[in-house]
Amino acid sequence: MSVEAALPTAHAPAVRGAPFVGALLRTVEILAAIALAADLALVIIAVLWRFAFNDTILWADEVARMLLIAVAFLGGAAAVAKGNHVGIRILRDKLAPHHASRVEAAGLWIELGVTLAVAVFAIEYCESASTQVTSTGLPQNLFMYPLVAGGFCMAIFTAARLLAYPKTDIAMGLAGLLVLAGAVTLWTTLLPDHAPSPLVLMLGGFAICLSSGIPIAFSLCVGALLYILGDGFIPFAVFAQQASSGIDNFVLLAVPFFVLTGLAMEVNGMSVRLIELLRRGVGERKGGLNIVTILSMVLFSGISGSKLADVTAVGTVMIPAMRRSGHDPSEGVALLAASAVMAETIPPCINLIILGYVANLSIGGLFAAGIYPAILMAGALILGVVIFSKKAPPAPVETSGRSLNNLMWSSAVSLGVIVIIFGGYRSGFATATEIGAFAVAYALLVGRLVFRELTWRSTVHLFIRSATLAGMILFVVAASQTVAFSLTIDQVPHMLAEAMINLSHGAGSWAFTIASILILIVMGAALEGAPALIIFGPLLIPVAQSFGIHPLHYGIVLIVAMGLGLFAPPLGLGLYTSCAVGGVSLEATVKPIAKYLAILFVCLLLIAFIPDITLSLPRYMGFVH
Structure with a gap:
């Protein structure tokens, strides 16, 4: 698919x-x-x-x-x-x-x-x-x-x-x-003293559009346009200028490059081989398919960067396998979505790159800070699967006819993408964005010359698919910038900072952390990942620093909290994608996903209140002094 x-x-x-x-x-x-x-x-x-x-x-x-x-x-x-x-x-x-x-x-x-x-x-x-x-x-x-x-x-x-x-x-x-x-x-003309402010127009227009099913990017644009209309002094040309400047940054080239890498792995046979090797390694144990789903999301999130590409690559292989083995597909979709939350901090996740860009944080530092939290969440999910699957029958291991040696060799070749991404960045040879380009080149060459599954025709279609998916993501980023600009003009960042400081007055950083986690869970559900980070990242990170919270640590907390909202029912947009991949209804996933989201929420609290989980590796690698 x-x-x-x-x-x-x-x-x-x-x-x-x-x-x-x-x-x-x-x-x-x-x-x-x-x-x-x-x-x-x-x-x-x-x-x-x-x-x-x-x-x-x-x-x-x-x-x-x-x-x-x-x-x-x-x-x-x-x-x-x-x-x-x-x-x-x-x-x-x-x-x-x-x-x-x-x-x-x-x-x-x-x-x-x-x-x-x-x-x-x-x-x-x-x-x-x-x-x-x-x-x-x-x-x-x-x-x-x-x-x-x-x-x-x-x-x-x-x-x-x-x-x-x-x-x-x-x-x-x-x-x-x-x-x-x-x-x-009529309201603004007849009752000018009681007319809605530009900010109210923006928020009201956005809320109405979003609740009526209009896509998130267009709902954001409507809000920004209504703000400019209500202000009366800002030229409408600024709307286009902000939409362009929102993505006019070399760092954001990583978005299409890592999307292209992930989709190339799907087309050239890398993803199928890696998942089959994991399936054989886990074996016919209870909950085996679920464990493979989690491990697959760990691998693919470290390669493609895009949650949509990850969910598709893993879900289109694992959910049909669950159906064939008699497992409940809604349970599989719920775990697929929960695993995507876990994978939000695995580099080179696009949201890590976007947060680093908008909040002026070290992308390499964010990459390092996200690894241990991801390991914690993956381990917790696997433990949960083992406990929840005690009464489930073990699923038979399906094979494609490839020998174990062939799978190990081809998987080693496939994992060369990870070596390029992390080795290239750590060596200083190139930036994270530039390394993404070399990862694409490697995936294309492997598919063409080694696996021989990537034809010229499929390559052209691959670039078309990647450009469409990347365009969709980047258009959301551009729309988010127009809203972020409007909020800045209205001094919302300053007001929010004061409100958060007053809310946490006397209680300290823990109250601020809890409040911001709850805000990002709600906003992650309503705004989708990138807009929530673009709007709230630059607003909240300076406030966190005033409480003595390290920005790399707080950035990871924001991303995990946003991910929980993104994949949480009933509004989470990421859950819609998971349901579409698995071919199940949203309602069928509500009960099974609740237990996995509860596990992840506990992990989030541990990450938030034990800073060493995020900061120990960046400190070892020299990103934190």
């Missing part, structure tokens, strides 16, 4: 039917894949040039960032066409079918407005920055053109999906939005 197939659609189905729209989608996919391939080649060449000649290619960083923005908005557009952007659907799904259809149509009208806003305001920004150039002499507008192209493509795809609905639902959806907009306009 592909990642696209595994992802739950946020609302309407993917575009289909119109030849023009289909041709545009193929064009957008190819352009996004080309941008990703060009970025990969450029980074590898730049690193080798620096190593060989002790010199840098001055323009390489800027071009790489420009290509990253192209991947974000073209790949994000392809994800729009396929309906892959995720949102919270639980409230919408409880409506009667005809009401749900009208809510979906209204949501698509909102998405259409957002996508047009991205394109139009990007053009407006281009007009104001037409004479500006970068430090190497490139036109500044080159960083904005992907927003224009991606925004208009998103608008076309959204319109095509909207037109697939009955005309009555389309009209009723638009009418409902116009009535709501008219009511707010």
Whole structure:
């Protein structure tokens, strides 16, 4: 199963039917894949040039960032066409079918407005920055053109999906939005002294959009646009500028590179071989399949960086095996989701990279700080599986016909990716982002030359899939930046810091830690991983430092707490993905996942209140002095 197939659609189905729209989608996919391939080649060449000649290619960083923005908005557009952007659907799904259809149509009208806003305001920004150039002499507008192209493509795809609905639902959806907009306009006009503030407009608009099933990225954009509208003094071009600057950073290139690595392992046969070797190693013991699921998530999280890629790679192998052996698939999906929480701190997890970027923390230090907490959580989950599986029958070990020697050799070759990631970074040969590019190259070469399972055709499809998935993730990051900017303008960081300090006054750091854990669990469920970290990481880490909490330690606590929310029912978006991969309903996983989340919550408290679990390895490696 592909990642696209595994992802739950946020609302309407993917575009289909119109030849023009289909041709545009193929064009957008190819352009996004080309941008990703060009970025990969450029980074590898730049690193080798620096190593060989002790010199840098001055323009390489800027071009790489420009290509990253192209991947974000073209790949994000392809994800729009396929309906892959995720949102919270639980409230919408409880409506009667005809009401749900009208809510979906209204949501698509909102998405259409957002996508047009991205394109139009990007053009407006281009007009104001037409004479500006970068430090190497490139036109500044080159960083904005992907927003224009991606925004208009998103608008076309959204319109095509909207037109697939009955005309009555389309009209009723638009009418409902116009009535709501008219009511707010009358309120602000007739009762200006009691009109909602820009911050209230932003939070209210975001909450309404999110609860109605509109994808998280578009809900964030709506909130930011309503803030600018309510403020009245901020140019709308700032919206596009912030969306672009949110991903205009070389560090974030690690996102598509590690996504590409994980998907390459799925396509080239690495993942299947590694899981089969683990299955044989664990053997026919009670809970064996569950133990293999946990160990597989440990391995793949250390390679792909993307939770979506991890859950898909492991779930598409393990859940069918559980069904064949008579195990309850809902139990397997629950453990798959819990294992994904555990894997949030295993480098090179994308959320570690994003937190390091937004909070100005050492990414290498975060990588080191996350290893022992992951070991603690993995061990606790395995112990839980052993206890819970005392009455379960052992599952037979399924084999593919490969010999044990063949599996061990091919797995050793596959684990070369981990050696490249950690060895390359630790040696100082390249940064974490640059090492991601070499991991991709290794995975492609192994699939092509060693396993011979990666054809030219599958390679092209691999880059298309990776660009779409990475674009979806990066578009969420871009949308989150627009909200973070609005919160900063309204001095929310300062107010939150004061509130947290007052809340913890007299009780000390432990009260602050508990409060921030609860906040991140709730926000992780509502906002998804990256937005929660982008918005709350820079807000809370300085406050934590004022309480004497080390930022690396606190960063790991934030990531685990956010992960608990991300995979917790009923709102956790990550749980939707796990359920889609396993083909079970969300309701069926609520009871089995509760016990695993309880185990992880206890682990989180241990991690939070025993700092040495996170800081001992970074201290040994020189990241903490």
